[in-house]
Amino acid sequence: MAFSAIHPVVGRIDATASDLGCGLDWNAVHKTRPRIALTCPECGHGVHAKVSSRKLRYFAHDPGRPDDCAWLNESLDHHLLKLALATAVRAAGWDAQLEVTGPDGTWRADVLARNLHEGDQFAWEAQLSPITDDDISARTERYWNDDVDVCWVSTSGRVPWIDVVPAVRVADAGQGTELTVADGVATFNYARGRWNAYEDLLLSEFVTRALRGQALFRTVGSRYRRIWSNLDRGYRRRAAVWTSQRSLDAEARHETMRQRQDIWRQQQAEQEQRAEQQRKQETEDRRQEEERQREIAREAERVRLAALREEQERQWAIEREERQRQQEADERRQRELAEAAEQERLRREREEYVAAQAWWKPVSAAQFDQFRAKVIDHLRQQGAIHVEFDSTKTTPADAYGVVVRDSREIRGVLRPSPASLHRLSRHITIFARNAREAALFTNTGKITSDRVIYFDLPEEEQLSLL
Ligand SMILES: [Zn+2]
Incomplete structure (x- = not known):
């Protein structure tokens, strides 16, 4: 199945274009007699124009077709998607050609859109089969090298490279309705500070916006890559989306605001720290x-x-x-x-x-001798045996009297000085010459009369013989 064929006269014709892309009517190639010798642009095998039960115009290989024709093995879905893309491109006022090969053969676009006035080219690729990120990135670069924009379109449930290269996922909302872009387009909600997936954009509307530069494929700010999906009721991670300049500005504004807030918070934190x-x-x-x-x-x-x-x-x-x-x-x-x-x-x-x-x-030696004689007599009458006197040299210890002894035992003191009586023992006997002297002793009060023995010797030396 293919939408393009080589006409023997006019060259390449397109079943999706109302004039077959060259001013011819579909009836000029469909069910003509004799048959026009149309060939497959890919393998050169003979093809013939057909209309499907769903009124889809296309070219089918003649019997005995080669197995290796790439177009032969393409699915109906692929063809339908290419047709939808070509239709949308034309509705936007651009020229659309199918299965166009690049100038040096490095690419072949499913649908190549051309702005005839500006000369801009935009390739639309229907990619339904699995492909690695590296392969699809390499193929994208080949378009860009020739100054051709490109958008990869898939109907798969899961499109791993949807933010690796410019791409969208489309969905069929139901029988007879137009395809919508279910993933790959987003708008920025400044109030919520996040991207929202735009999930009910008609494919034709998207194609128009993309061709006019109103939808741009751009990288999402690193802090905004969780994109809210109303369909999923959750977030999807997207590094890049198709969006408007307005949303990009809003994101930039929000980022600036967040950075200001970050700075403010940081300042607050620093202030708090200070x-x-x-x-x-x-x-x-x-x-x-x-x-x-x-x-x-x-x-x-x-x-x-x-x-x-x-x-x-x-x-x-x-x-x-x-x-x-x-x-x-x-x-x-x-x-x-x-x-x-x-x-x-x-x-x-x-x-x-x-x-x-x-x-x-006043006492002469003679008088003292008489006195001593009297004392000796007295003591002998008392029974004394050996009477003797201490030295006549008187001493204070004997109160300046002369001590008399009988056989060495003291029997008294002769004539002590009345002024020194206090030096004598209280019981010692005192001998006086006469009563007058005895009175001198007792008058002192230091000695009692019973301790005093006196004689009758005269006071003065007797010169009586005269
Ligand atoms: Zn072929």
Whole structure:
């Protein structure tokens, strides 16, 4: 099945064009007698014009056709799609030719659209069979190398290369209705900030827009590649879509706004971070200030305690000094008192000595002998056996008297000095020469009369013999 054939006179004819693309009527080739020798442009085998049960005009190979003719093996769907594309191109006011081979044979367009005024060319490829991304990209480049735009059109349920090369997926909405573009076209919704798939665009409308440059195949911004589909009730990932300049501008505007928002958010974050840092810094400053204040307080306390200790030590030193001074004064006073006492004692001793001198002066040696004789007599009457006297050199210890002994035992003291009686034992016997002397002793109150023994010796030396 093919839509093109070679006419022996006019050359290439097109079953999809009303004038067969060369001013001829369909009846000039269909069911003519004699038959016109039409041939297949691909394999050169004979073909004849036919009309299908659905009123589709086409050329069929004559019997005995070669198996390797590419057109022979093309499906009805493929042909119908090519026909639909050619029809849409012509409706847009462009010329459409089917199965056109490029100038150097690197491509053959299913439908080649030509703008006769501008000279622009746009290839429409019906691609129903599987093809790799690499192959379809390579084939696309061959068109572009010849300054020919291209759009790949598929009716498959799944079109993996739909955003790899300029492509759309078309769907048949139902019996007798025109094909619609179900995937590959999108519009940008600025309010929602996303692309929405345009899923009910008529194929003819799409072709018109594409030819006029109103539909453009463009890369989608990297942040907008999840495209909402109302049909799927979900998102599709698309790196590129067919869309309008208006949508592209809207996406660019949205991207700018998002970048501004990003910058604003980043600034907010930085501001927040700075504020946080400042808060931390303030907290740290406060902590350091408090620590500094505490250190000052501790230092002040140390100084206060040191001053207190110093004051206390000074006080103690004063007290120690005071105590020492007191002690020294006490010692001095004690010393002075002791000295005074010693002076007093010496004075008394001197007095006693002087008194003793005076006491003994009136007594002559003869008188003392008489006195001793009386004492000896008295003691012998008392039973004494061996009476003797200590040295006549009197001493303060014996109160300046002369000690008398009987067989070494003290029996009394002769005539002690009345001023020195306090030096004698209380029980010692005192011998006096006469009553007057005895009275001198008892009158002192230091000795009782029973301890005093006196004689009747005269006061003065007796010169009675005269
Ligand atoms: Zn052929």
